[in-house]
Amino acid sequence: MSSSAAQQPTPQLFFQTINAYQRTESLKAAIELEVFTAIGEGNATPSDIAKRCSTSERGMRILCDYLCIMGFLAKQDQRYSLTPDAAMFLDKRSPAYLGGTTEFLCSPMLTDGSKNIAEAVRKGGTALPDEGTIGPENPVWVKFARAMGPMMAMPSQLIPKLVDPQANQKLKILDIAAGHGLFGIGFARNNPQAEIVALDWAPVLAVAKENARQAGLTDRYSTIEGSAFDVEFGSGYDLVLLTNFLHHFDPPTCETLLRKVRTALVEGGRAVTLEFVPNDDRVTPPDTATFSMMMLISTPAGDAYTFAELEKMFANAGFTRSTIQQLPPTIEQVVISER
Amino acid sequence: MSSSAAQQPTPQLFFQTINAYQRTESLKAAIELEVFTAIGEGNATPSDIAKRCSTSERGMRILCDYLCIMGFLAKQDQRYSLTPDAAMFLDKRSPAYLGGTTEFLCSPMLTDGSKNIAEAVRKGGTALPDEGTIGPENPVWVKFARAMGPMMAMPSQLIPKLVDPQANQKLKILDIAAGHGLFGIGFARNNPQAEIVALDWAPVLAVAKENARQAGLTDRYSTIEGSAFDVEFGSGYDLVLLTNFLHHFDPPTCETLLRKVRTALVEGGRAVTLEFVPNDDRVTPPDTATFSMMMLISTPAGDAYTFAELEKMFANAGFTRSTIQQLPPTIEQVVISER
8 A cells, every 4th residue: 555545544444344244244154155165175166166065156256255355265367275274274174173163153142242332332241131141051151162162272282381391290170161171181181190170060061071081081080060159169279270261250250269269279389361361552462452342242341351450360369470471373371370 | 473473374364254243343333322523522531431422431441442453543541542544434523424324334234134145155146035235116225325425425526527527518417326416416516517317216316306405406407216227318418327336237237227328328428337346356456346245245146347347248238448447545446438
């Protein structure tokens, strides 16, 4: 863009943004029609892709062009190919396939919350009934546990390497709000002496237990059914995992939980928090910082907390020291807090 | 981004795109709450903006951060300011305010069409009933005429300067599917000897006539009520305007209309077409090329035609020569076709 073009205001950003919902819907359609899988299999022309996906050629051409514009496909000489991201995450035959996460990410519980953002801004919290996603035993979390595993595969492998790099000592680990259970399972896979206690609502734990069984972990895997705010944790934990959990609650609620976490830890024990932690400006890094809007839409008082805010919550709960680490290539950060 | 980070596939684009609907909804909320106007008036902190917009401070802080990430606001020392685009197009006090266009751009007629893009791809045309937006006398076009004027203000001033730069000769102009009427009115404003005949469905023409009256053009402004495909155009036109019209129809339908247009033109007369004309690759320029998806969603067989396709339609209809010109800073192009 020339500098004079950049200086003149244009309605382009407005137009792009007001139509951004078509990006969501086009990507959903492409996943539903298995367009990425079809192209991964070698279909490259609108005609061949359309045949493989049982659609019109014209509709497929328009969809594939749109997918090019969004950056999921490349096009040369009227032939489409997958970008590396699409090949890795959107071809059904890839072990890192993420298409199933739309079951959760596009569930009405989340999308309905965004239908009235003005009201959420007025209120300062979700406009959904029954406390949004954090309502008691909200079934969306079973959907989450079933659908979001693939999205968590990468961080669940990275975190144990960061926190337990030697992997040569007995570790007792409490996995709070375990969901799919992959974080605890990741620690158990990393360290054959790690023993996991997974905590979540019973219907969600069914998914975690299934995943643990598939990982061959039954003898080192036990569970506590219920809400993390209500049940007894037990004690003697070397690590307590708080993965994508604190962002649902306000700081006083988090602090109450963290005090309980601290009591469950052994001397020298650590809390391991995975979170979307924006910089102090709250607008960078952009993908991390947008998570705050997701929490406004879907929870009464949750947020994407800065490291300073998390550090203060842990300090108020009695932890001596917190440190933060990036977890590339994910957009999340890990905070490790010492008892 | 470092080159190694760029090479490693990440789920970021997937995540951004699947959540893109939150961009639409957040911008709509900000317009509804008059956030841009509030900041334009000098409110800069979350607390002051929240007070002016009658919202919670927490919700406003999260919304404003999200607007920063999207590029509509800037933030420094916890104070927000408008970007030049937002000041020009989203502050209600600006004459170029575009907020009202959401009445059309986010009308259920358009957003409902995108709820089942997979079905539109299968069919090769809109999944909406009654031919989508081109159904007979579809009331969405009255909404269009009332809401979209501000978006068309800029092109409606630029095109007359391009087509009638001297503005010193009598011109009889047919404005097909006039809508808000601004294009014809632009020619009449540019040239005191220009006489406009505006054609559209009666309820839409009411808006065009109102705009013509406000521009003081009653004596040089007449109308033809009905569908461009059915009514008599009359004859002796120096110019026929086809602004944002051809994209709703398939090429044979366009050619039928263009033959009729040609007949209505004088020797040496010209058809002036404003369109979203992508390059031959159909994926650049991106903002222009995305318009094809809008047509798939909302019409049975419309498209964003390339210049080669438009040129062929005009040639098949008997026009001797077509030329294309960019219309910066808009994302549209003007095709001038000689009888």
